Amino acid sequence: MxxxxxxxxxxxxxxxxxxxxxxxxxxxxxxxxxxxxxxxxxxxxxxxxxxxxxxxxxxxxxxxxxxxxxxxxxxxxxxxxxxxxxxxxxxxxxxxxxxxxxxxxxxxxxxxxxxxxxxxxxxxxxxxxxxxxxxxxxxxxxxxxxxxxxxxxxxxxxxxxxxxxxxxxxxxLSDEIMSDGMAEAIKYGMIRDAELFELIASHKLENVNEIIDDIVYKSISIKRDVVENDEFDTGERMILNFGHTIGHAIESYYNYQTYTHGSAVAIGMCMITEKGCEKNVLDKLINCVNAYNLPHYCNAPISELLKLCANDKKRESNYINYILCKKIGQASIHKVCITEFEKFILN
Ligand SMILES: NC(=O)c1ccc[n+]([C@@H]2O[C@H](COP(=O)([O-])OP(=O)(O)OC[C@H]3O[C@@H](n4cnc5c(N)ncnc54)[C@H](O)[C@@H]3O)[C@@H](O)[C@H]2O)c1
Ligand SMILES: [Zn+2]
Missing domain, CATH: 3.40.50.1970 (Rossmann fold)
Structure with a gap:
């Protein structure tokens, strides 16, 4: 054990x-x-x-x-x-x-x-x-x-x-609920562990059972490390929100009907990576989410998603925190005012 x-x-x-x-x-x-x-x-x-x-x-x-x-x-x-x-x-x-x-x-x-x-x-x-x-x-x-x-x-x-x-x-679990959880596992790889990401990316939903024990153990270890450093979510824990700033807006835009949480996070991770990272990181991420039947884009107008990001009830006054993984396995937190975030996304 x-x-x-x-x-x-x-x-x-x-x-x-x-x-x-x-x-x-x-x-x-x-x-x-x-x-x-x-x-x-x-x-x-x-x-x-x-x-x-x-x-x-x-x-x-x-x-x-x-x-x-x-x-x-x-x-x-x-x-x-x-x-x-x-x-x-x-x-x-x-x-x-x-x-x-x-x-x-x-x-x-x-x-x-x-x-x-x-x-x-x-x-x-x-x-x-x-x-x-x-x-x-x-x-x-x-x-x-x-x-x-x-x-x-x-x-x-x-x-x-x-x-x-x-x-x-x-x-x-149904495939859909399994995929949903895999979005978070992919997130852990992206923010903290390139090896975990590669392990996940070299498999797909159909054969993920072969590596699920490793995924569970490594993902829990990463979350443990992050919450030990920031139990009450005032700093480092924010890196767990990679893909979630836009992901939450997508869930809300579709009234929580069209996209599961994991699907929305997958899209959110791809959208933010497209804006802030090199193409090879984006390509790897898209291939990986697709291998787990997760989407990498949606048709919601960006302007509407930005409005929902700005209305997030748990946001800190006029600021938004977004997370970027410039390299797979390395995350950084960016605290910017809403208008700057809009410029970054619309660019
Ligand atoms: N506390 C936190 O830090 C935190 C983090 C992420 C998400 N959440 C919350 O977690 C919730 C989503 O959790 P979820 O995705 O597990 O959803 P869920 O609890 O609704 O479970 C999804 C479905 O799977 C079924 N199910 C559960 N275990 C099963 C099994 N072994 N076999 C077959 N069916 C099974 C459930 O009955 C349900 O229908 C949201 O409310 C979200 O806000 C909390
Ligand atoms: Zn989540």
Missing amino acids: KKIKVRTSTSYDIYIERGLTKNCGDIIANIVKTRKIAVISDNIVDKLYYDTIETSLQKNGFTVSKFVFPAGEASKSIETLNQIYTFLCENNITRSDCIIALGGGVVGDITGFAAATFLRGIDYIQIPTTLLAQIDSSVGGKTAIDLPCGKNLVGAFKQPKCVICDSNVLST
């Missing part, structure tokens, strides 16, 4: 091994004192993996209850959060008990936020089941729910007690 230690305000380990969900109870029993656990999941993941988790927890003496909500981003809402709080109350979950997030980023984000706020904070554990959740959302302690006026607008930093990553569970 591989173990990655994350040294943030509270430190924790990420355990990585194929088939690990079957033994999750053994790991968790060594980490928490309580023997009472509440599992939060969505209806798809619940059917696929809950029984395995429950069996392993019960074998280790845990009493387990579960709350399941409908899969999808629409559930990352204040209404679902309220239902989770009610469920935790009804099951007498106390501050010394523990919650498990079993699922993709939606389950992880809302469960993490419930754990950060219920009784002013209780322990939680992540068992991420999408590629995106394993290499991105379960690492770093950002938790959130969406509001009707925007995504991830209410949240907290809350580090889990541990993360349990089993790449076997990725075998049930």
